[in-house]
Amino acid sequence: MPPKKRKSRRRGGKRGKNRAFRLPWLKILLLALVLAGGYIGWLDFQVYRQFEGKRWSLPARVYARPLELYAGLALRPGQFANELRALGYRTVSRPRRPGEVARDGNRFQLITRPFTFWDGREPSQTLRVSFSASRVTRLQDDRNGARLALARLEPLEIGSVHTARQEDRILVQLGEVPTLLTEALIAVEDRRFYQHHGVSPRAIARAFLVNVRSGEVVQGGSTLTQQLVKNFFLTSRRSLWRKVNEALMALLLERRYSKDEILEAYLNEIYLAQDGQRAIHGFGLGSRFFFQRPLDELSIEQIALLVGMVKGPSYYDPRRHPQRAKKRRDLVLRVMYEQGLISQAEYQKARNAPLGLVRAVAGTSKQFPAFLDLVRRQLRREYREQDLVSEGLKIFTTLDPQVQWALQKSLDRRIAPLLGTHPDMQGAGLVTHSANGEVLALAGGRRAGFAGFNRALDARRHVGSLIKPAVYLGALEQPARYSLATLLDDGPLEYAQNDGVWRPNNYDHRFHDQVMLYQALAHSYNVATARLGLDLGVDRVIATLRRLSVDRPLNPYPSLFLGATDLSPLDVTRLYLNFASGGFHVPLRAIRSILNAEGEPLQRYDLEVKRVIDPRPAYLINRALQAVVEEGTARALNRRFASSLGLAGKTGTTNDLRDSWFAGYDGAQLAVVWMGRDDNQPMGLTGASGAMQVWADLFAQTGAVPNAPAAPEGIVWHGVDRVSGGLADRGCPDTVQLPFVENGVLPPPAPCAGGRAPQWIPEWLQ
Amino acid sequence: MRIPFLLLVLALSACSSRPPLTRPPVVDSGAPSSEPRPPRAESPPVVEAPPAPGASRGAVVALLDRAEHYRRLGDTDAASATLERALRIDPRNPRLWHQLAEIRLQQGRPAQAEQLALKSNALSAGDRALQASNWALVARARWAQDDPEGARRAERKAAEARP
Numbered sequence: 001m002p003p004k005k006r007k008s009r010r011r012g013g014k015r016g017k018n019r020a021f022r023l024p025w026l027k028i029l030l031l032a033l034v035l036a037g038g039y040i041g042w043l044d045f046q047v048y049r050q051f052e053g054k055r056w057s058l059p060a061r062v063y064a065r066p067l068e069l070y071a072g073l074a075l076r077p078g079q080f081a082n083e084l085r086a087l088g089y090r091t092v093s094r095p096r097r098p099g100e101v102a103r104d105g106n107r108f109q110l111i112t113r114p115f116t117f118w119d120g121r122e123p124s125q126t127l128r129v130s131f132s133a134s135r136v137t138r139l140q141d142d143r144n145g146a147r148l149a150l151a152r153l154e155p156l157e158i159g160s161v162h163t164a165r166q167e168d169r170i171l172v173q174l175g176e177v178p179t180l181l182t183e184a185l186i187a188v189e190d191r192r193f194y195q196h197h198g199v200s201p202r203a204i205a206r207a208f209l210v211n212v213r214s215g216e217v218v219q220g221g222s223t224l225t226q227q228l229v230k231n232f233f234l235t236s237r238r239s240l241w242r243k244v245n246e247a248l249m250a251l252l253l254e255r256r257y258s259k260d261e262i263l264e265a266y267l268n269e270i271y272l273a274q275d276g277q278r279a280i281h282g283f284g285l286g287s288r289f290f291f292q293r294p295l296d297e298l299s300i301e302q303i304a305l306l307v308g309m310v311k312g313p314s315y316y317d318p319r320r321h322p323q324r325a326k327k328r329r330d331l332v333l334r335v336m337y338e339q340g341l342i343s344q345a346e347y348q349k350a351r352n353a354p355l356g357l358v359r360a361v362a363g364t365s366k367q368f369p370a371f372l373d374l375v376r377r378q379l380r381r382e383y384r385e386q387d388l389v390s391e392g393l394k395i396f397t398t399l400d401p402q403v404q405w406a407l408q409k410s411l412d413r414r415i416a417p418l419l420g421t422h423p424d425m426q427g428a429g430l431v432t433h434s435a436n437g438e439v440l441a442l443a444g445g446r447r448a449g450f451a452g453f454n455r456a457l458d459a460r461r462h463v464g465s466l467i468k469p470a471v472y473l474g475a476l477e478q479p480a481r482y483s484l485a486t487l488l489d490d491g492p493l494e495y496a497q498n499d500g501v502w503r504p505n506n507y508d509h510r511f512h513d514q515v516m517l518y519q520a521l522a523h524s525y526n527v528a529t530a531r532l533g534l535d536l537g538v539d540r541v542i543a544t545l546r547r548l549s550v551d552r553p554l555n556p557y558p559s560l561f562l563g564a565t566d567l568s569p570l571d572v573t574r575l576y577l578n579f580a581s582g583g584f585h586v587p588l589r590a591i592r593s594i595l596n597a598e599g600e601p602l603q604r605y606d607l608e609v610k611r612v613i614d615p616r617p618a619y620l621i622n623r624a625l626q627a628v629v630e631e632g633t634a635r636a637l638n639r640r641f642a643s644s645l646g647l648a649g650k651t652g653t654t655n656d657l658r659d660s661w662f663a664g665y666d667g668a669q670l671a672v673v674w675m676g677r678d679d680n681q682p683m684g685l686t687g688a689s690g691a692m693q694v695w696a697d698l699f700a701q702t703g704a705v706p707n708a709p710a711a712p713e714g715i716v717w718h719g720v721d722r723v724s725g726g727l728a729d730r731g732c733p734d735t736v737q738l739p740f741v742e743n744g745v746l747p748p749p750a751p752c753a754g755g756r757a758p759q760w761i762p763e764w765l766q
Numbered sequence: 767m768r769i770p771f772l773l774l775v776l777a778l779s780a781c782s783s784r785p786p787l788t789r790p791p792v793v794d795s796g797a798p799s800s801e802p803r804p805p806r807a808e809s810p811p812v813v814e815a816p817p818a819p820g821a822s823r824g825a826v827v828a829l830l831d832r833a834e835h836y837r838r839l840g841d842t843d844a845a846s847a848t849l850e851r852a853l854r855i856d857p858r859n860p861r862l863w864h865q866l867a868e869i870r871l872q873q874g875r876p877a878q879a880e881q882l883a884l885k886s887n888a889l890s891a892g893d894r895a896l897q898a899s900n901w902a903l904v905a906r907a908r909w910a911q912d913d914p915e916g917a918r919r920a921e922r923k924a925a926e927a928r929p
Contacts, residue, residue, distance in 0.1 A: 070855065071825070072824075119847040120844070149827070150824075435857030592850075593847070601843070604843060604847065606846060606850075606878075607866070609878075609882060611884050615888055710892070713891070
């Protein structure tokens, strides 16, 4: 075809030679030829440059943590099934290919997909996984029954970093694409693809005939090459000039590149769908976007659906126009059958199959927006925006989808009933692994309002009693003066300040006279805490908070002891991680590792720890926070959790019930939950009746691990009389075992143990 | 509702004989537990030497082996990533923290090595041999940080701890 064109042009030139040699026409013609040649050369260069250079800029892709399977893993079979569903595994009677799973009660057989991680490639494995009600009991190679120590699933993709209206795609090589797909594509879009040289009048004619015969538009006249050129280089403006360019470039492309190279580019370039601001291009991503599975796992009818969509991605959008899309799909199936690509049986089966779409959330940012927000903030501090949206980085995060789903569900469930009276009701939560600081889940608000304000990071609210452990730690770090049993005065207090007299009050509006230090924290007594804080001094409390990674501005007034300062759930998490990890500061991490597009490690975020609390006071403060759950403001948790779990935490309630907080941990995870109204008006919940309920729902779903730190050296235990706070002996009816720092201050013997009644004023004040 | 719940209770009772550090009895019955906590005994919870307690032991051992393999090859990044993987499974295993401290020292990061060894010590009450190795490691890390005084202190601690 193109040679013919060239010939005719030459003929035109000869004609000019014969007829009007001296006319200015010749010069004009020559000039035109030179210009045309130059123009073609320029087009050729464009084609070359686009094709040879990096053809597409790829957004960074963000992944959740991979699920590690091993015998002993705490995971319910239902949770495992959810994880597999999210990963797009197909339920079959007997798995034969990667991405297939068979379930028989508590036993799963599956073939995993291979995946390249930051620490190497995980091959596809044929697994048999057996569960009890709450954990994996056995992990085996399903081919020979051999026990496996460990297997890792591929991670769930949770989003990408792209600019507004950016194209997104997953690059595929021709070899990875099912032959049926390319054959179907060629059969439907460009039957003479392997014969023509870029443009095909015959194809145009035949398309015309086919369309007339079937009474609708089945085929377009453009070759695949032309379509590629159109998508690749040109704007979508329809004009004759563009048509000419398209044809020229198609010819040039065909001259330079092989059919396979052109086909591969087409498969990656073609526009298939719109996902908000993100344009879905290429069959690789299309397959993920509609079916949540890699291209090589598609069924016949899924291939037909994608091939059919090429013609009009929004017109045949299967999510918005399922009827239309099915009709188109079935038409493609018929072509596939007529062309002998599929058998009659396959044709019939495929025609009767449903569309098989996944919900639109797969691989998008919609499911985990608040967590992604945290990831993006970190990325933007460390990478250039341009690299993030174009270099195809792979970002492995710490998100645990199981925990995230449970957190959001727990939060929504507790907020929903309140919306009638408080339409503005909101909440936020953050779950971290306390040993390594990995952020497992993050909820920035109730689900309905997820796109906006990320309260877990940005809502700064009065923390109330959540601050108190920092005050008590300041005391316990002076074992010569304070112990968990030190009596504190919870009687009326007046403290003269510059701007008047400070009269802190208790939540129950009662005073409790003498209380042991650990009880004052457990019951969150304000007056006793205020006295303790005054004794320690504001500076010391602020210094403690700074050491515990609270870096917000803090009011240097005694009201600080009762939490008159604004922190975000993220700040509170940083603070409590020190307690949950036994006195070690652990930097929060949302990203584990970053790979470049070639799968080579670019950056790792290593686990780091730093001891910020001496082991003995760290042990004591943990014990006091356990007492909050045992006998204090969080004791309602005992109705739902075994006391042997040793859960620890602290409630926080602010004036007039404006904020409801709970920060609590078990042996593995710390969760901080806040509830309140965005307009900061009262909403009627205390820490225990609001945020703590969310916390309890969460840990009931994810499971709790005993919090039982080993006592460090230099800790001794004594029985203490609960009534007097004195050292108890057998004669005392109600004692509590408390840890003390060796050689530190001890309470006097209790009256029941033959001691004198405790003095009204604690020893250290005398 | 009832059946899964009963199963859970059964599963819990089946787990009850395990050492306390396995991932465990999850949530309990829902019956209010009015019983006071058992008093904490003088002897701290046992953290024994096995690389990993309970059922996840196989996975942790496999990862420890792999990390050691990487370390011998000089691939400290892979060794470190593998140990972190193991720590996610068994975060209270002091051997894993100790190994990670060794890797950091090998990577020329003595300050982190020291902190990780201290973390290992915080979890290894009762394991004097491990405590001694941790203090010895702290000593090396402090020498590497030009802290001879601190290093000697750590060496003395190592000598005291040696069983």
